[in-house]
Amino acid sequence: MCKAENCTEIEKINMDYLCVSVGQACNLRCRDCGNFAPYAPKDMMHYDVEEIIDKLNIITKYARIQTLQIQGGEPFLYPQLEILLDYVRKSQEIKQCLVATNGTVLPKVKPEYLQGEKFLVRISHYPVNSDNAAKVQKWFRLNSIRYKIYHFVSEEDKWFDLGRKYNPGEDVESRFENCLFKNCYTFENGWIERCARALVAQRIMGFKPKNFGGGYNGEGDYLPVYDEENFRYALKKYISSPHAMEACRYCNGTSGTMQTAPAVQIESGERWEDFND
């Protein structure tokens, strides 16, 4: 019979992917940002790194993460990024780390925080600010930092029009079932959500999530991260749930034909409502 601590090791949940949002602050103002970054409220701009690490410690007590993606907003604007990268480098339970950037912000972190096989910078292919993009890529090359250019999942680098003019409908479960983002589990501000859009969408669009109180047993739209033994059970249940979130009712998902030009910039002061008539 195994000793208790070994059993705990064996029972760790395997998560292929977890995204961590450091906050929605971004230098770009993309009208169709899937995460609503240009419209996000002030309290969602930057999350405290100690709180992020505290919750990652809990998650990795019960789960192993194959790929942790750090994203914003724009993560290279995040003032506490070095602390988070250092934590990720030292964590035995995080195998790989992707830093997802729009590629137009020269990193202020010291290069050594991004060097090595564990880290890969993923530069989204945005048709904006190309002078800066060349400088940023040069910085990565000069500092031997691994990076790749990421082309969007939809055709011809177009974006999915997830919700500027969404079609609310009864087909929400099949929309979720067919959504390419449904397993993009994201940790944001104390909660795990099925995709990086849902929590911000709730704030912008003002809907109520389903079964909020049921979150603690993995049956709600979002899973709160808490350090108790039944978190393991709740996490397992949550990541295997076949059910859509309320956010999916307010989203087009990725199975339709609604695609839009990437990175269309809005003016300062323009709101999400201005594009949703």
Ligand code: SF4
């Ligand atoms: S359909 Fe649901 S899972 Fe897919 S992007 Fe929209 S809110 Fe996220």
